[in-house]
Amino acid sequence: MNLKKLIFFLTLFALHFTLYSLKAQRVNGRIHERIEKTDKPLVGVNIYWLGTNLATTTDSTGQFSIARPVKSNKLVVSYIGYKTDTIKMTNQDNLDITMKPEGSLQEVVVRGTSSVIDRLNPIQTEIITTKALAKAACCNLSESFETNASVSVSLSDGVTGAKQIQFLGLGGQYVQTNVENVPTVRGLATTFGLNYIPGTWIQSIDIGKGAGSVINGYESMTGAINVELVKPDSREKLYFNAYVNNFGRGEVNFNVNKKLNDRWATGVLSHASTLQSRIDNNADNFLDLPLYTQYNLVNRWQYKTDKIMAQFGIKALHENRLGGQTNFRENMRGTPQAYGFGNRTNRIEFFSKTAKLYQQKPYKGLGFILNGTAHNSDSYFGFANYDARQRTLYANLIYQSIISNTNHKFTTGLSYLLDNYNETYKDQILKRNESVPGAFFEYTYSHLEKFTLVAGLRADAHNLFGAFVTPRLHARWQPFENTTLRLSAGRGQRTPNALAENYGFLVSGRTVRFFDALRPEVSWNYGASLTQTFHFLEKHWDLILDYYRTDFQNQLVADTDHATPLASHLYFYNLQGKSYSNSFQAELSGLLSKRTEVKLAYRIVDVWQTMGQPVNDVRLMPRMMIPRDRVLFNIGYTLPYDKWKADLTVQWNGQGRINDPNVSLQATLDRQSMPILWSQPYTNINAQVSRAFRKFEVYLGGENLLNFKQPNPIINAQDPFGKYFDAGQVWGPIVGTMVYAGIRVKVKD
Amino acid sequence: MKQVTLIFVLILGVVFGTAANKPSKQKEVKIKTSAQCEMCKERIEKNLSLSKGIVEAVLNLDDKVVTVKYNPKKTDEAKIKQIIIETGYDADNLMCVQSAHDKLPDCCQKNAAPHGH
Numbered sequence: 001m002n003l004k005k006l007i008f009f010l011t012l013f014a015l016h017f018t019l020y021s022l023k024a025q026r027v028n029g030r031i032h033e034r035i036e037k038t039d040k041p042l043v044g045v046n047i048y049w050l051g052t053n054l055a056t057t058t059d060s061t062g063q064f065s066i067a068r069p070v071k072s073n074k075l076v077v078s079y080i081g082y083k084t085d086t087i088k089m090t091n092q093d094n095l096d097i098t099m100k101p102e103g104s105l106q107e108v109v110v111r112g113t114s115s116v117i118d119r120l121n122p123i124q125t126e127i128i129t130t131k132a133l134a135k136a137a138c139c140n141l142s143e144s145f146e147t148n149a150s151v152s153v154s155l156s157d158g159v160t161g162a163k164q165i166q167f168l169g170l171g172g173q174y175v176q177t178n179v180e181n182v183p184t185v186r187g188l189a190t191t192f193g194l195n196y197i198p199g200t201w202i203q204s205i206d207i208g209k210g211a212g213s214v215i216n217g218y219e220s221m222t223g224a225i226n227v228e229l230v231k232p233d234s235r236e237k238l239y240f241n242a243y244v245n246n247f248g249r250g251e252v253n254f255n256v257n258k259k260l261n262d263r264w265a266t267g268v269l270s271h272a273s274t275l276q277s278r279i280d281n282n283a284d285n286f287l288d289l290p291l292y293t294q295y296n297l298v299n300r301w302q303y304k305t306d307k308i309m310a311q312f313g314i315k316a317l318h319e320n321r322l323g324g325q326t327n328f329r330e331n332m333r334g335t336p337q338a339y340g341f342g343n344r345t346n347r348i349e350f351f352s353k354t355a356k357l358y359q360q361k362p363y364k365g366l367g368f369i370l371n372g373t374a375h376n377s378d379s380y381f382g383f384a385n386y387d388a389r390q391r392t393l394y395a396n397l398i399y400q401s402i403i404s405n406t407n408h409k410f411t412t413g414l415s416y417l418l419d420n421y422n423e424t425y426k427d428q429i430l431k432r433n434e435s436v437p438g439a440f441f442e443y444t445y446s447h448l449e450k451f452t453l454v455a456g457l458r459a460d461a462h463n464l465f466g467a468f469v470t471p472r473l474h475a476r477w478q479p480f481e482n483t484t485l486r487l488s489a490g491r492g493q494r495t496p497n498a499l500a501e502n503y504g505f506l507v508s509g510r511t512v513r514f515f516d517a518l519r520p521e522v523s524w525n526y527g528a529s530l531t532q533t534f535h536f537l538e539k540h541w542d543l544i545l546d547y548y549r550t551d552f553q554n555q556l557v558a559d560t561d562h563a564t565p566l567a568s569h570l571y572f573y574n575l576q577g578k579s580y581s582n583s584f585q586a587e588l589s590g591l592l593s594k595r596t597e598v599k600l601a602y603r604i605v606d607v608w609q610t611m612g613q614p615v616n617d618v619r620l621m622p623r624m625m626i627p628r629d630r631v632l633f634n635i636g637y638t639l640p641y642d643k644w645k646a647d648l649t650v651q652w653n654g655q656g657r658i659n660d661p662n663v664s665l666q667a668t669l670d671r672q673s674m675p676i677l678w679s680q681p682y683t684n685i686n687a688q689v690s691r692a693f694r695k696f697e698v699y700l701g702g703e704n705l706l707n708f709k710q711p712n713p714i715i716n717a718q719d720p721f722g723k724y725f726d727a728g729q730v731w732g733p734i735v736g737t738m739v740y741a742g743i744r745v746k747v748k749d
Numbered sequence: 750m751k752q753v754t755l756i757f758v759l760i761l762g763v764v765f766g767t768a769a770n771k772p773s774k775q776k777e778v779k780i781k782t783s784a785q786c787e788m789c790k791e792r793i794e795k796n797l798s799l800s801k802g803i804v805e806a807v808l809n810l811d812d813k814v815v816t817v818k819y820n821p822k823k824t825d826e827a828k829i830k831q832i833i834i835e836t837g838y839d840a841d842n843l844m845c846v847q848s849a850h851d852k853l854p855d856c857c858q859k860n861a862a863p864h865g866h
């Protein structure tokens with residue numbers, strides 16, 4: 001906590017984005033302002049391609065050079081105190097731009113094609129733009145990956161409505177999920193955290209595959225997702241969104257952004273949503289969707305001058321959930337009248353980012369991030385209570401500069417993480433206090449603009465688990481203009497939160513038992529990818545092939561495979577043996593015609609884990625709930641300025657391993673080893689149509705149009721207080737077709 | 750399943766309907782405007798594109814001429830010019846609606862000094 005005393009300044013501005021701007025085919029130019037008929041060069045002007053992260057700044061003579069990306073032809077030139085310009089680039093490769101001072105700042109609207117692959121980032125990165133986000137009108141971060149092949153999202157159980165990411169064949173806890181470079185969906189928020197970021201607040205999402213950068217910590221094991229929220233100086237002054245679906249879910253979002261003067265801007269993002277209708281379409285006497293109410297708010301302040309950029313604000317969230325049997329009411333809690341589930345979450349977060357800018361040395365930056373979070377979550381599952389508290393303090397001081405020239409860049413800094421957990425499940429008390437100071441250094445070498453090497457190393461001193469180092473390495477090589485190869489390797493470490501990460505298994509009659517003292521999970525991830533751009537029928541196409549392997553040295557195993565005549569079990573123990581995941585993905589995307597975009601992707605994973613050591617039934621088992629194969633097809637049609645938009649997504653999910661306490665019990669009685677059961681493959685189709693008018697936009701869409709429902713999602717639903725009741729074996733949709741409609745109203749400058 | 754069918758019909762209708770009626774009976778008109786910059790270009794193109802009967806609007810900032818493709822059954826030149834002047838810009842010989850013009854950001858107003866490219 002002594003960090004409170006430190007006063008620092010920050011750069012957030014996507015340190016790692018500006019870092020990696022090199023090029024293939026380039027646009028050069030100079031930027032100046034006209035003072036009394038003479039041109040004076042402007043230093044440190046931001047230049048970027050609309051809808052991409054490809055950016056650069058002008059040097060001390062006002063000159064710049066920026067790579068030409070595949071997917072954007074609009075070059076944005078922006079400079080604090082000057083009017084932002086957007087230039088549509090055709091064939092010119094030399095620009096001479098005069099900028100004009102202005103009183104108030106303008107931000108350029110991000111509009112681009114919907115899926116973008118950042119070809120210049122040494123880390124394989126997919127970017128989901130505002131345009132792609134609009135394809136899934138509903139509702140929050142968990143639905144934002146609908147048209148992305150790398151990330152899939154599934155229900156964690158049949159009662160709570162919690163959703164989990166799957167990425168490279170592993171759970172969402174192994175992906176570092178950041179909001180504006182601050183680790184956010186972690187700890188207790190792993191359970192419902194994806195529902196805590198409303199879609200209308202999101203400006204863009206970056207998905208980095210494989211080991212991440214050391215700058216944001218050591219916890220990224222399979223990848224890093226970074227969500228950028230709408231900024232206070234956005235051109236969108238007002239944004240109102242209302243949404244309703246056929247199950248009775250209603251949602252209202254309201255964003256206000258205001259520039260107070262040329263230095264200060266403030267923004268409020270707000271969200272309220274609710275579902276109050278009791279739906280039981282599969283007649284198992286359990287609600288298919290929990291009733292819930294959520295209130296969610298962010299207020300952010302931004303201060304910008306030539307020398308300093310500062311942001312601070314507060315986020316507050318309240319959510320109330322109620323699920324279980326259809327006749328359950330809150331006052332029946334703790335009684336055998338009906339099985340009920342409830343969760344009440346209150347979360348408050350303070351955040352700040354401060355950056356010192358060096359006008360004459362645009363390659364230099366000094367930034368400081370400070371975040372504090374308090375998260376309270378009180379749940380009950382039938383008679384079992386689970387109350388959890390988390391307090392987190394996160395600080396990151398980042399400095400970036402060059403060694404002699406911009407071919408050698410480095411980023412270095414200090415970090416501090418304080419995590420305090422206090423959890424009670426039934427009569428078990430789990431307390432943990434983690435205090436982790438750390439230091440990091442990342443070096444970036446660029447050679448002939450075709451090769452980039454990023455070598456990062458961090459050292460952290462963990463108060464419970466000792467000191468450890470985290471090496472990460474990324475290389476990017478562009479042997480030909482249209483071909484990019486990437487390699488990555490790195491170590492990741494995290495402290496697991498057994499109950500929060502396996503929340504869905506708690507909706508069961510299982511007896512929870514911890515065999516071992518908790519140890520941190522440690523993994524190595526290795527990856528390779530190829531991005532090939534080509535022209536077919538005069539249209540642009542991208543082919544991406546990637547392979548990633550994750551090897552665990554230690555892992556917390558959640559074992560639901562065992563049941564005896566006395567009980568069914570949820571065992572937690574440390575890995576003894578092997579645990580690994582192989583993931584291969586092929587993705588082809590391009591334009592069928594000027595207005596029709598298509599994407600076809602196939603992903604196969606092979607994920608195994610040694611289980612059963614503590615109960616003397618050692619086997620290498622396929623990891624639970626992970627479908628081996630997945631196919632995604634997306635087609636989108638757009639008229640200019642989104643007058644009409646239509647979008648169709650087809651996903652096919654293969655079979656994954658599940659289990660069933662009834663079968664486990666039978667195996668025990670028969671003195672058999674654990675049987676392996678599989679879910680069935682299914683297809684999911686989503687579609688949406690939207691029409692934009694001058695002042696507003698309306699949309700109509702449907703999800704799960706084939707009306708597929710997992711048969712029997714809750715095992716022994718007729719005996720919810722019994723030992724073999726289990727709502728945690730969910731692999732597919734529970735409710736049928738969902739139809740929704742909504743309106744978006746935007747007021748811009 | 751009725752809902753499903755409805756949505757499919759809607760989507761197919763939009764995709765193929767719009768794609769199919771594109772080429773045949775379109776007309777094109779070129780209108781000189783008082784656009785100043787990229788923001789003006791976006792504002793004019795957007796307001797035109799989102800209006801009834803207009804298929805495409807492209808403004809060339811070099812000569813400030815906007816080329817509008819439209820369906821003559823649904824709109825006409827007079828209506829198109831009306832949209833432009835209501836957005837705050839001159840359209841050929843028609844003067845802009847002054848109140849709309851005054852609401853534009855400084856850089857988009859007619860007396861703004863040229864900048865950029």
